[in-house]
Amino acid sequence: MEIKRLSTLVLAGVLAAAVAAPAASASTGAPGSIVLTEQASRRIVVLPAKQRAWDAAAFSWTWAPGAANGLADLAASFSNPSEAKLAERDGRKYLLTTASGGFAAVVPYPAGDTAYWAADVAGRNNPHSIELLPDGNVAVAASTGGWLRVYTASQGPRSATFAEYPLVGAHGAVWDAGRGVLWALGTHELVALRVAGTAAAPVLQAAQVIPLPSEGGHDLQPVPGNADLLWVTTESRVYRFSKSTGRFSSRYPGAPAIDRPDVKSVTTDPGTGRVLTAAVQEEHICTWCTDTVRLALPHGDLTLRGAWIYKARWWAAN
The missing domain is CATH 2.130.10.10 (YVTN repeat-like/Quinoprotein amine dehydrogenase)
Incomplete structure (x- = not known):
């Protein structure tokens, strides 16, 4: 356990050094980008939604x-x-x-x-x-x-x-x-x-x-393309809420990959409909963080080694 803790701290330090450059970097990113609240380095970072960029910590924008x-x-x-x-x-x-x-x-x-x-x-x-x-x-x-x-x-x-x-x-x-x-x-x-x-x-x-149908409301986001729906996460579930009916549902496209406990953030890419979630990662040194975000519709994972990601969102205006 101590070896794992030390390894994670070293990786977090490497990540912090990688983004410790200007408070706002020079590129504006591209469609299909993701923004992270990265707590190891106390920065907001934006990356393309491609594992190659995440492997290289190739941030397209950072801010603090x-x-x-x-x-x-x-x-x-x-x-x-x-x-x-x-x-x-x-x-x-x-x-x-x-x-x-x-x-x-x-x-x-x-x-x-x-x-x-x-x-x-x-x-x-x-x-x-x-x-x-x-x-x-x-x-x-x-x-x-x-x-x-x-x-x-x-x-x-x-x-x-x-x-x-x-x-x-x-x-x-x-x-x-x-x-x-x-x-x-x-x-x-x-x-x-x-x-x-x-x-x-x-x-x-x-x-x-x-x-709420379950305790611990956490994230709230619009569902692009459907003005009636909101994403709502709690400590145990991820729902879609219908404003017109006042009802919460866990039956929606991609639910098996999306609906799980401790989801800190959920957003839908308005261009592709792909859903991005960040949830607590078991045994992460930061007990409310992750270094991996999950994609659904279709399924995929993106990992930024050593990161303390709290929320991850598609970098697109609602």
Whole structure:
């Protein structure tokens, strides 16, 4: 066991050195790319969805807060990166990212420079997900804090004003343009929130509260090509949720490879329909991480040796 631990630490160190170059590297990646929250090196990394690139740690883009992007004062809060998503607004692309140490930010992609908005959301509240809203504000879900907040990012890049909705074990946040609601996932329930008030003074109101079929809500993502469906993961299952019926289902294409315990992230490639999941890996030195992500429809695996992957997502805007 000690030999395995030492080996893993050495590999993690090699990986950290490989990405310890610029806070934002020069390439923008390509279709079929995957973004990782890589906790060994405290970086967001993007790779092509090809094992050859993963074997060589051939990252097409990396990012972390620091002096180069004006976020040196928040760098200490970027411990255990917990979320990475791509968003588009007004013709621009952004990395949406959080870290368990309290960090939350919206960063221009691929420049990776001056953040649209960034904050340390009250220290160890353990932010787990983030969403950019149409009015320019930013939703953040924090599990230890037990809340979903909407920060008034529209009012400035370091705005600290927020509206809060209490939600035990808050882990997921997804904006639903069709219904005009913000979906939030907690330990026990899935909630649809109306964002009322103004951009400068938002108000959160629960429009719908749906109990989860199993405990420990974790990941929440849209299903591209079907506005009625959301991916929902819990400690034990991976479901598709129908907004129109209010029902959760574990019967869907690819379920035998997708539906398993401790799935930390799930996304569908909007171009191919291929499903990507990251789940806890048995005996990994990081007890909530993996070095291998799973593909379904068709099946496949991608391994980045020595990595501490918490979430893996298709690098595509919802």
